[in-house]
Amino acid sequence: MRLSTLRDGTRDGTLAVVDRSGRRAARVPGVAATLQAALDDWQRAEPALRSVSDRLESGELAGEPFEPRSALAPLPRAYEWVDGSSYLNHVVLVRKARGAEPPATLESDPLVYQGGSGVLLGPREPLALPDPGYGLDFESELAVVLGDVPRGTAARDAVGLVRLVLLANDVTYRNLVPAELAKGFGFFVSKPATAFAPFAVTPDELGGAFRDGRVYLRLRTTLNDAVVGDVESGPEMHFSFADLVAHVAKTRAFTAGTILGSGTVSNRDPARGVSCLAELRARETIERGAPETPYLAPGDRVVIEAFDDSGRSVFGSIEQTVVIP
Amino acid sequence: MRLSTLRDGTRDGTLAVVDRSGRRAARVPGVAATLQAALDDWQRAEPALRSVSDRLESGELAGEPFEPRSALAPLPRAYEWVDGSSYLNHVVLVRKARGAEPPATLESDPLVYQGGSGVLLGPREPLALPDPGYGLDFESELAVVLGDVPRGTAARDAVGLVRLVLLANDVTYRNLVPAELAKGFGFFVSKPATAFAPFAVTPDELGGAFRDGRVYLRLRTTLNDAVVGDVESGPEMHFSFADLVAHVAKTRAFTAGTILGSGTVSNRDPARGVSCLAELRARETIERGAPETPYLAPGDRVVIEAFDDSGRSVFGSIEQTVVIP
Numbered sequence: 001m002r003l004s005t006l007r008d009g010t011r012d013g014t015l016a017v018v019d020r021s022g023r024r025a026a027r028v029p030g031v032a033a034t035l036q037a038a039l040d041d042w043q044r045a046e047p048a049l050r051s052v053s054d055r056l057e058s059g060e061l062a063g064e065p066f067e068p069r070s071a072l073a074p075l076p077r078a079y080e081w082v083d084g085s086s087y088l089n090h091v092v093l094v095r096k097a098r099g100a101e102p103p104a105t106l107e108s109d110p111l112v113y114q115g116g117s118g119v120l121l122g123p124r125e126p127l128a129l130p131d132p133g134y135g136l137d138f139e140s141e142l143a144v145v146l147g148d149v150p151r152g153t154a155a156r157d158a159v160g161l162v163r164l165v166l167l168a169n170d171v172t173y174r175n176l177v178p179a180e181l182a183k184g185f186g187f188f189v190s191k192p193a194t195a196f197a198p199f200a201v202t203p204d205e206l207g208g209a210f211r212d213g214r215v216y217l218r219l220r221t222t223l224n225d226a227v228v229g230d231v232e233s234g235p236e237m238h239f240s241f242a243d244l245v246a247h248v249a250k251t252r253a254f255t256a257g258t259i260l261g262s263g264t265v266s267n268r269d270p271a272r273g274v275s276c277l278a279e280l281r282a283r284e285t286i287e288r289g290a291p292e293t294p295y296l297a298p299g300d301r302v303v304i305e306a307f308d309d310s311g312r313s314v315f316g317s318i319e320q321t322v323v324i325p
Numbered sequence: 326m327r328l329s330t331l332r333d334g335t336r337d338g339t340l341a342v343v344d345r346s347g348r349r350a351a352r353v354p355g356v357a358a359t360l361q362a363a364l365d366d367w368q369r370a371e372p373a374l375r376s377v378s379d380r381l382e383s384g385e386l387a388g389e390p391f392e393p394r395s396a397l398a399p400l401p402r403a404y405e406w407v408d409g410s411s412y413l414n415h416v417v418l419v420r421k422a423r424g425a426e427p428p429a430t431l432e433s434d435p436l437v438y439q440g441g442s443g444v445l446l447g448p449r450e451p452l453a454l455p456d457p458g459y460g461l462d463f464e465s466e467l468a469v470v471l472g473d474v475p476r477g478t479a480a481r482d483a484v485g486l487v488r489l490v491l492l493a494n495d496v497t498y499r500n501l502v503p504a505e506l507a508k509g510f511g512f513f514v515s516k517p518a519t520a521f522a523p524f525a526v527t528p529d530e531l532g533g534a535f536r537d538g539r540v541y542l543r544l545r546t547t548l549n550d551a552v553v554g555d556v557e558s559g560p561e562m563h564f565s566f567a568d569l570v571a572h573v574a575k576t577r578a579f580t581a582g583t584i585l586g587s588g589t590v591s592n593r594d595p596a597r598g599v600s601c602l603a604e605l606r607a608r609e610t611i612e613r614g615a616p617e618t619p620y621l622a623p624g625d626r627v628v629i630e631a632f633d634d635s636g637r638s639v640f641g642s643i644e645q646t647v648v649i650p
Contacts, residue, residue, distance in 0.1 A: 080442060189575045252517045254444065
């Protein structure tokens with residue numbers, strides 16, 4: 001089942017079920033007005049949404065045309081956005097380029113940060129670059145939406161708490177990062193609003209591509225129509241989503257609708273390319289002493305999409321153009 | 326006007342107006358079911374809530390008895406919880422005790438971190454100590470609830486965006502902090518759920534005690550009935566709430582209902598005491614080479630309250646007992 005949130009002038013938009021073709025949508029006012037409302041009452045809402053999905057697929061329900069431009073983020077505002085950094089190749093490369101060692105606990109203790117969740121961007125919203133010196137970068141990654149997570153949840157119990165899978169562009173102002181991290185409290189102004197692809201999909205919709213708490217898809221990122229990355233999201237995800245849940249739930253509980261990210265998807269094989277420019281610049285710095293690829297400039301266009309084995313675009317596409325706001 | 330959120334078995338509770346005595350409350354189903362709903366539509370909701378408040382005060386509306394034990398956090402889940410560290414004395418003391426220098430930009434660039442906001446505690450909920458080795462500490466501080474904050478909001482425009490003022494206990498597991506900060510991404514598991522006093526008050530309710538984007542009250546913290554801190558919250562707040570808004574809004578917007586904290590309230594005069602044990606332990610370390618005061622233990626009871634010049638407890642009290650969950 002695939003869900004989307006339609007722009008309707010309200011803060012949280014209108015929940016809709018989208019068919020397999022991605023071209024038809026059906027609003028579900030009798031089930032839940034918003035995705036958060038459905039997540040708050042998932043046991044009741046899920047079967048009702050599946051019934052709508054079945055009727056939309058069979059043609060019993062006509063629905064309405066689905067237009068990606070009218071989609072908001074599946075959760076236009078979420079109660080938490082927690083982002084891991086599970087692809088160790090990314091961590092190692094980026095730190096190596098700036099002459100820093102990865103943390104000693106790299107392989108045993110997940111890196112996560114708490115991101116801003118009150119304003120999340122839809123798949124066609126512009127990427128704001130208020131100052132060209134900020135060093136704007138995209139970061140293609142997967143994320144999951146969780147049900148209620150009790151404090152102390154173990155990894156083995158966490159997979160069952162994954163309600164939906166998302167595709168995200170976790171934007172970063174790279175040149176604001178060093179000064180911010182030097183203060184010791186983590187990211188803040190270096191992380192503007194994250195953008196999301198239009199479809200939130202249930203794990204079963206991924207079939208065998210959701211297993212071991214990981215999502216096995218091909219994640220393609222293009223910049224101005226040139227492919228910069230075509231990476232595998234499954235095999236090199238060191239900490240699974242289940243591991244990340246167990247880590248973040250060590251000392252507190254999470255409400256239904258919490259979004260948990262994988263971190264920038266990264267493959268060791270340079271031939272696969274990258275899911276962020278920082279990694280490309282890191283490779284250039286390591287090989288040739290200095291970065292050559294510039295960060296994003298006004299007018300640049302980033303497209304991010306994930307494909308399953310059949311070549312289907314699972315989440316629809318994120319297509320964003322850089323603008324001076 | 327004072328607002329509170331009553332426990333009713335739902336995730337977001339029921340919004341109520343509370344009278345000046347703090348003993349009577351009136352639910353407002355005709356205005357807004359929840360505090361978030363009121364904040365989402367504040368221009369309409371505020372005058373309607375004030376009207377209820379006036380009628381409750383005059384006796385025209387009888388209301389119902391208000392019982393702090395039935396209060397949830399004013400926002401039991403919020404879209405963002407952003408906490409500053411505006412009392413520089415606190416930053417300097419705590420870092421000095423661990424042999425670290427404060428950041429070079431201490432006085433010009435606010436320290437803020439993004440906290441968990443999906444599960445916030447009511448004023449009588451226990452303080453969980455899953456492991457005595459975590460080093461549980463309270464942190465008494467003030468916070469504001471904001472209306473919609475556009476990206477790029479200037480400090481001069483920010484005071485008008487303060488909708489409500491709150492009192493918080495921003496709990497920390499001190500012994501989990503060093504390893505977490507060493508990883509470079511800021512706090513996460515070292516910060517369990519934050520607790521809030523029962524009343525959210527409009528700035529005008531504070532009269533002259535809300536000025537220059539600061540809250541001028543006496544903040545008293547007791548531990549097992551002994552006063553450990555009786556501090557002034559206004560004069561030593563280096564960055565005002567307006568300054569903090571301008572900082573956090575540099576690169577992104579915030580939705581109505583975002584909570585922004587002051588950081589642990591701290592006075593330079595040691596006679597005023599402390600609003601967290603870390604500061605007391607820092608003073609002990611600086612003076613005598615080692616901390617003497619232990620962190621919280623099961624059964625310990627923390628009470629936090631803020632008083633205006635007339636001696637009124639503005640937000641009601643936070644009263645929490647430490648338990649092994």
